[in-house]
Amino acid sequence: MKTFIVYAHAEPRSFNGALFQTAQETLRAAGHTVVTSDLYAMKFDPVSDRRNFTTVKNPDFFKQQIEEMHATDVGGFAPDVEAELCKMEACDLMIWQFPLWWFGLPGILKGWADRVFAMGRTYGGERFYENGVFKGKRALLSVTTGGPQAVYQKGGWNGDIHAILRPIQRGILRFTGWSVLAPNIVYAPVRVIDEERQTWLKHWAARLRAIESEAPIEVGEY
Ligand SMILES: Cc1cc2nc3c(=O)[nH]c(=O)nc-3n(C[C@H](O)[C@H](O)[C@H](O)COP(=O)(O)OP(=O)(O)OC[C@H]3O[C@@H](n4cnc5c(N)ncnc54)[C@H](O)[C@@H]3O)c2cc1C
DSSP states (O other): OOOEEOOOOSOOOSSSHHHEEEEEEEHTTTTTTEEEEETTTTTTOOOSSSGBSSSSSSSSSHHHHHHHHHHHHHEEEEHHHHHHHHHHHHOOOEEEEEEETTTTHHHHHHHHHHHHBTTTTBTTTTTTTTGGGGTOOEEEEEEEEOOOOGSSSTSSSSHHHHHHHHHHHIIIIIIIEEEEEEEEEEGGGGOOOOOOHHHHHHHHHHHHTTGGGGGOOOOOOO
């Protein structure tokens, strides 16, 4: 299995860093190929505009999706975007490792998605959801929170974590055809004792060892 891990944390010694390391080591030890994008280490540019392209369809008015379709036709994506597209296209399983920021993706990862999920190349025409471009590939969010599990229940203080993740799981991943696996959610790693964090890492590793046989989830509707 070819795995692609996109990692969005600026501190290698963070718990996100530990989850990222654990995933790489576990998957490689199980014989899988692992390719990574460590977005901060790469200094990935998250700003989406004409820099996404080497080609220009309309020099007078910038419409991103028009330029994306043109770049798809003529091979006109900037090298940093093209490299990420190739990693997605080559993998069987994609994992995003990130801390929850303002109920969503950290800006560097949101910008990565804004630039890389290009119309034409990753969706469009009749290719959405079950007929999406990435049909047959699987994706998994591995996310940490600041708040504990108790505040992420339906009707609770912050509400249902699955509803919070739905814009990503449905609006980006399922929309473009990925089969979505259950998220790996580590609640409030900073608030627990070290033994509990070690247990989370062991559970993550154990899950990854058996990930090939895992069935996707329903990401839910609105
Ligand atoms: C801009 C912003 C917006 C935010 N928005 C939200 C939000 O909407 N909702 C929310 O809930 N939270 C929010 N947060 C909080 C954020 O989600 C958490 O701080 C983050 O998820 C914690 O993960 P971390 O990797 O940064 O933890 P860290 O603080 O890096 O790590 C936690 C602990 O794990 C330890 N650790 C590291 N490696 C290991 C290891 N191998 N074994 C054992 N222990 C280890 C560290 O030393 C540390 O003590 C926000 C934070 C910011 C900055």
